[in-house]
Amino acid sequence: MAETTDQLELHDVVMIGAGPTSLAAAVYTTREDIETVLYEKGVIGGLAAVTDWIDNYPGFVDGIEGLKLAEQFQGQAERFGAQIRFGEVMNITDKGSRKLLETTDGTISAKAILIATGSDYKKLGIPGEVEYYGRGVHYCATCDGAFYRDKKLVVVGGGNSAVQEAIFLTRYTTHIDLLVRSTLRASEILQHDLDKMVESGKITVHLNTTTDEILANEGGVNKIIGTRDGERIEFDTDGIFIFVGLKPNTDFLHGSVELDEIGLIKTDTELQTNIPGVFAAGDVRSGATMQIASAVGEGATAALSIRKYLEELERSEV
Amino acid sequence: MAKSVTIYTRTTCASCSMVKKFLDLKQQPYEVVNLDEQPATVTDQVVAKSGARTVPVIFVTREDDTEDITIGWNPGKLAQAIA
Numbered sequence: 001m002a003e004t005t006d007q008l009e010l011h012d013v014v015m016i017g018a019g020p021t022s023l024a025a026a027v028y029t030t031r032e033d034i035e036t037v038l039y040e041k042g043v044i045g046g047l048a049a050v051t052d053w054i055d056n057y058p059g060f061v062d063g064i065e066g067l068k069l070a071e072q073f074q075g076q077a078e079r080f081g082a083q084i085r086f087g088e089v090m091n092i093t094d095k096g097s098r099k100l101l102e103t104t105d106g107t108i109s110a111k112a113i114l115i116a117t118g119s120d121y122k123k124l125g126i127p128g129e130v131e132y133y134g135r136g137v138h139y140c141a142t143c144d145g146a147f148y149r150d151k152k153l154v155v156v157g158g159g160n161s162a163v164q165e166a167i168f169l170t171r172y173t174t175h176i177d178l179l180v181r182s183t184l185r186a187s188e189i190l191q192h193d194l195d196k197m198v199e200s201g202k203i204t205v206h207l208n209t210t211t212d213e214i215l216a217n218e219g220g221v222n223k224i225i226g227t228r229d230g231e232r233i234e235f236d237t238d239g240i241f242i243f244v245g246l247k248p249n250t251d252f253l254h255g256s257v258e259l260d261e262i263g264l265i266k267t268d269t270e271l272q273t274n275i276p277g278v279f280a281a282g283d284v285r286s287g288a289t290m291q292i293a294s295a296v297g298e299g300a301t302a303a304l305s306i307r308k309y310l311e312e313l314e315r316s317e318v
Numbered sequence: 319m320a321k322s323v324t325i326y327t328r329t330t331c332a333s334c335s336m337v338k339k340f341l342d343l344k345q346q347p348y349e350v351v352n353l354d355e356q357p358a359t360v361t362d363q364v365v366a367k368s369g370a371r372t373v374p375v376i377f378v379t380r381e382d383d384t385e386d387i388t389i390g391w392n393p394g395k396l397a398q399a400i401a
Contacts, residue, residue: 041393042336042391043332043333043335043336043391044332044335044336044339045332049332050332050333052330065330066332067330067331067332067335070332071335086336086339086340086343086393087393134370134371134372134389134390135369135370135371135372136371138371138372140333140372142330142331142332143328143330143331143332143333143372143373144371144372144373146328146353146354146361147361147365147371147372148371149358220369220371239371
């Protein structure tokens with residue numbers, strides 16, 4: 001690094017990720033005149049923004065589209081002065097009262113950092129998944145479902161996301177094969193809705209069925225190979241949507257912050273990591289409940305802890 | 319700055335909003351075609367030309383009339399395409 005720490009662009013707080021957690025935290029910090037910059041490499045609003053419908057976020061009697069909720073979060077944070085930048089943070093370094101962030105805009109510094117990078121959908125890691133991404137292999141039903149009007153689909157997964165998105169996709173498709181590695185883990189309410197789709201013949205559920213390979217011809221994905229009870233099964237399809245859980249976005253930390261055994265960031269009760277001045281909240285935090293409502297709550301808690309940290313830092317520097 | 323940029327989107331596409339914000343930031347003019355408001359033949363044409371069954375799909379025509387297609391929200395590739 002050619003520049004000294006003093007020469008770098010300095011911010012009160014840099015938030016990594018611009019999902020519900022950071023956007024909520026930014027409302028609190030900016031209202032207290034704490035200068036706040038958010039870095040987002042993906043989509044503002046995170047996974048909430050690509051969820052078709054959100055029924056369990058308080059304050060919306062009839063539910064709300066994920067994208068609209070994300071836009072509301074963003075608009076509120078920006079109204080108070082939060083700066084959202086497109087870019088990626090590749091590494092952070094602790095220099096005591098200053099933290100360095102290596103970003104796609106160059107190296108910047110901050111007095112405090114909030115890591116709220118959330119999670120991304122896991123990949124299956126099977127042949128054909130990377131090769132046919134966007135060309136028959138998908139992870140976002142609201143984005144890509146409409147390309148499958150009057151076509152057949154395979155959906156993979158047995159949790160809330162897989163069941164909810166499979167039900168969403170029935171508005172386009174003629175039929176969906178839902179491949180579940182073991183048993184359904186979705187909530188009772190979603191399973192009840194799924195039962196209705198099964199009864200109407202829109203969805204067929206295949207339990208204890210692994211997804212092994214994605215095949216395609218010139219027209220795109222046309223067959224999924226699976227296994228049940230040791231026997232090979234083939235599913236004719238026009239595409240596949242994969243929802244097999246979440247992977248925390250912590251690779252960029254390169255071990256600089258303490259993680260738990262599954263890669264989530266460990267914090268204390270004030271959401272501070274093992275590095276003073278570096279906080280973590282939302283889906284990326286060990287112990288998080290992976291709900292938008294709790295992510296927003298953690299954002300508010302983190303903001304109050306950051307304020308306290310900055311006040312103590314200012315007193316120590318006088 | 320590219321000669322022309324066309325973004326094919328859908329109403330519920332969060333990544334499409336990111337592309338529009340990015341191009342606004344770069345002061346690159348663009349045209350938006352919402353596939354949800356077009357006949358199915360337009361979708362078929364986009365799929366045939368790009369090979370992609372996803373949005374956003376961004377067609378860029380450079381000053382020398384060469385074309386570039388960016389699929390999905392990929393700011394690094396998009397920045398190169400419009401440079």
